[in-house]
Amino acid sequence: MVFTAEHTPAEIVKVFPKASDLFKQHRIDFCCGGEKPLSQTFSTIEIDAAAVLSELNTAYDKWQNEDHEITDWDALSPAELIDHIVHTHHAYLNEELPALGQFVTKILRVHGKNHPHLEELHKSYNEFKVEMEKHMINEEQEVFPLINEYEKNPNSTLLQHIHEANGGLENEHETAGNLLKRMREITNGFEPPQDACRSYRITYSRLSDMETDTFQHVHLENNILFKKL
Known part of the structure; x- marks a missing residue:
């Protein structure tokens, strides 16, 4: 190909x-x-x-030409995809968001005077944190149960409710994606300055990891799970 x-x-x-x-x-x-x-x-x-x-x-x-394990996401049922998303990506964010938030706050407190961009990073990160926490609660308590129910009992009324709910989720995905893009811009691609301390470097590295995980998370929902419906 x-x-x-x-x-x-x-x-x-x-x-x-x-x-x-x-x-x-x-x-x-x-x-x-x-x-x-x-x-x-x-x-x-x-x-x-x-x-x-x-x-x-x-x-x-x-x-x-390399040996690697490939997951055929299209072959999974909606319920299997939901299980993976909740136990992999939601679990990661639920643990990482508060812990990483402490690092973002710490480097602002210690280095904010000499690196004023850290104030905007702190603001964008906390907006992202609140957005994703609300988003995951909505998915787990409202939308994912609807999808699981539809898989067991498909009907047009339930499908319409799911499509309406998914439209809201995709808007939230776009908001979260824009915040991640802004954090990447603020941090020059998560590249720490030469005088950065260990905590500064750890913060940027973990922000980059979170961006990667979130993009995969959103990809699985927008481009695979929602397309199955």
Whole structure:
């Protein structure tokens, strides 16, 4: 398979999961905006489209020759996907959000005077934290039970309720994605300054890990789970 500008990021990540790293590096949205062909993205940002496609296909060729375990997300039932999302991505955020918040606050308190951008990082992080906590509660208490019920007892009324609820979730995903993009901009791609202490570096590293996990989380919901309905 050769990827072209007519493929969407969501399609590519399904086939080649590590493409998410390349898309993140080039700031190409594969979760919230993952259904747009790459050609549309290339037309809106300053990027060498031919070089990106070449890098993508070279990495894919190399990846195909390696031993790795591939999960066929499309083969999972909605209930199985929900179980994975809750026990992997929700569990990660429930543990990481409060712990990482302490680090974000600590580096603001210690380094904020000399690094004023940390104040905006603190604000954006806490907005993201509140947004995702509410979002996960809504999913686990309202939307996911509806999807599980529909899988057992499919009917048009229930499906309509799910579609309406999913529209709200996708809007929340976009809000969270924009906050992550803003945090990446504020931190220069989560690159700590040369004089950064150990806590500063740990904070940026964990922010980067959280971004990666959240993008995969949203990709599984927007581009796989919701599409099954």
